[in-house]
Each structure stands twice: as structure tokens, then as C-alpha cells.
Amino acid sequence: MQLDSTILRSGNSVTSRLVQFTFVFGVWLFWYASARFGWISPLALPAPDAVWREFIELLSTGAFAKDLFVTMLEVAIAFAISTCAGLGLGYLIATSNWRVRVFEPLLSSLNSIPAVMFVPLFILLFGLGITSKIVMGVATGFFPIILSTIAGISNIDPTYFKVARSMGATRKQIFRCVILPGALPVILTGLRMGFIVAFLSILGAEAIGSYAGLGHRIVESVEMLAMPRMYAFIAFAVLIAAALNVLLQFAERKGQWE
Structure with missing residues (x-):
């Protein structure tokens, strides 16, 4: 019973991390696509690589x-x-x-x-x-x-x-x-x-x-x-x-x- 409980908690933790990663990746993908295909003005949402370069410079x-x-x-x-x-x-x-x-x-x-x-x-x-x-x-x-x-x-x-x-x-x-x-x-x-x-x-x-x-x-x-x-x-x-x-x-x- 204790082993099953431990396995269940481990599985829930993995699932939570997977959902979190999927959400972050989805946000990044939407950001990249918006900048790449011009869905949103670059003045409002610049490309991720431009932000990354600025971040590294900071x-x-x-x-x-x-x-x-x-x-x-x-x-x-x-x-x-x-x-x-x-x-x-x-x-x-x-x-x-x-x-x-x-x-x-x-x-x-x-x-x-x-x-x-x-x-x-x-x-x-x-x-x-x-x-x-x-x-x-x-x-x-x-x-x-x-x-x-x-x-x-x-x-x-x-x-x-x-x-x-x-x-x-x-x-x-x-x-x-x-x-x-x-x-x-x-x-x-x-x-x-x-x-x-x-x-x-x-x-x-x-x-x-x-x-x-x-x-x-x-x-x-x-x-x-x-x-x-x-x-x-x-x-x-x-x-x-x-x-x-x-x-x-x-x-x-x-x-x-x-």
C-alpha cells in the first residue's frame, strides 16, 4: 500500500511537470510564430531571439x-x-x-x-x-x-x-x-x-x-x-x-x- 502510494505521488509529480513544460513550450511557440509570421506587430511583441540577445546583454x-x-x-x-x-x-x-x-x-x-x-x-x-x-x-x-x-x-x-x-x-x-x-x-x-x-x-x-x-x-x-x-x-x-x-x-x- 505504501509503495502504491509512493508510485502514485511520483506519477502525479511527473504529470504536473509535463503539464507545466507543455504550457511554457506552448507560450514560447505562440510567441515565436506570432513574430515569425507577423500575427502581432514587432513593436508590441518582438521576436524571442531579440529579447534573448537583450537579456544576455543585461x-x-x-x-x-x-x-x-x-x-x-x-x-x-x-x-x-x-x-x-x-x-x-x-x-x-x-x-x-x-x-x-x-x-x-x-x-x-x-x-x-x-x-x-x-x-x-x-x-x-x-x-x-x-x-x-x-x-x-x-x-x-x-x-x-x-x-x-x-x-x-x-x-x-x-x-x-x-x-x-x-x-x-x-x-x-x-x-x-x-x-x-x-x-x-x-x-x-x-x-x-x-x-x-x-x-x-x-x-x-x-x-x-x-x-x-x-x-x-x-x-x-x-x-x-x-x-x-x-x-x-x-x-x-x-x-x-x-x-x-x-x-x-x-x-x-x-x-x-x-
Whole structure:
């Protein structure tokens, strides 16, 4: 039975990878055919080889280094603030049923508001520098983290708390032995989602108004009609986001397994 289960999981994994590869190859094939036969204007969709040459040039010359540093600095600071605030306030709210009933619906409602609408306001208040992008990242990354923290802690079976208290466990021991292992899988998922939305929102904010960053370079390329360079920067941003997402998924699975 265990062998059959292992074979089934292996087969599902192979099938998933095959579907993913087929999808990526299909997108590339459509892109190549569109450029080759002129289905789409080269101004809107340049040929894959032109984008590839531009991408290699970016890597070889290091032209992206400064903008990558700016973007990742903004993301790192925004994620750190979101994590500290989301975990701390989430724990404070989740330890009281009354606070959960009051604040959880309010936070969920605020999370549904498109944060991109506030980018002009953030730029007006904090300027075109990195501060407005950090504020944007915090405004989007904070909510998945605090909501997952509230959900992870408040959904722990109350029996575990009763048993721990009956055995004389201190508040620190309850946190370490009950709350942390019980809520960690949900919290890790929230951290991953918070990081991704913060990264994407910062790219969007850079595209709307910024002096530097990957989003700024993408818009700058469009304004100069350098479409291969624009797609090269987009591909670079996508690869970074995908790599970071894979790392966070690995950490998430490891935390859930432990």
C-alpha cells in the first residue's frame, strides 16, 4: 500500500511537470510564430531571439545591478516591517476571541481594497524615492501576514490549551509547544503570500513613479520604444520572483513537515 502510494505521488509529480513544460513550450511557440509570421506587430511583441540577445546583454554588462539592488532593498525593508507588524499584532488579536470578532472582518475588508489606488497618494506624501515604494510594499504585504497569523492561532483546538494548562505549562511553554507548532504552517503560507504581493506591488509602484528600480526600467524602455529591452527586464523580474517563490515554498514545506 505504501509503495502504491509512493508510485502514485511520483506519477502525479511527473504529470504536473509535463503539464507545466507543455504550457511554457506552448507560450514560447505562440510567441515565436506570432513574430515569425507577423500575427502581432514587432513593436508590441518582438521576436524571442531579440529579447534573448537583450537579456544576455543585461546579464553580461550588469546594467540591471543598480536597479535590482534598489528593488530588492525596498522589498526587504517592506517585508521586514510587514512581518514584524503582522506577526506581533496578529498574535495580540488572536489571543482574544473578542478581538478576533472585532478586527478580523475589518482587516479582511481593508485587504480587499486595491492598494494600487493609493500609489499617487504615497508618492505625493513620500516622494519618488524608495520610501513611497516601501510604504506601498508594507500596505500590501502586511495583510496576508496578519490575517494568516490570526487564522493560524485562533483555529488551534482549545483542547491543547486546556491540556497544557492542566499540566502547569507557563505562557512561554504554551507559546513554544502549542501555539508555534499549531499555527506555523498557516503563518508560513501568509509570509510567502505577503512577500509575493509586496514584491509585485513595489514593481507596480516603481512603474508608476520612481527614479530607479526594475519597474522604472520597464516603463523607461517602453517610453524609448526599446521593446526587446522591456521584455528582457520583465523576464528578469519574473525569474527573480519565481526563484524567491520557490525558496519560500521550500521553507513553507519544511516548516509544515517539522
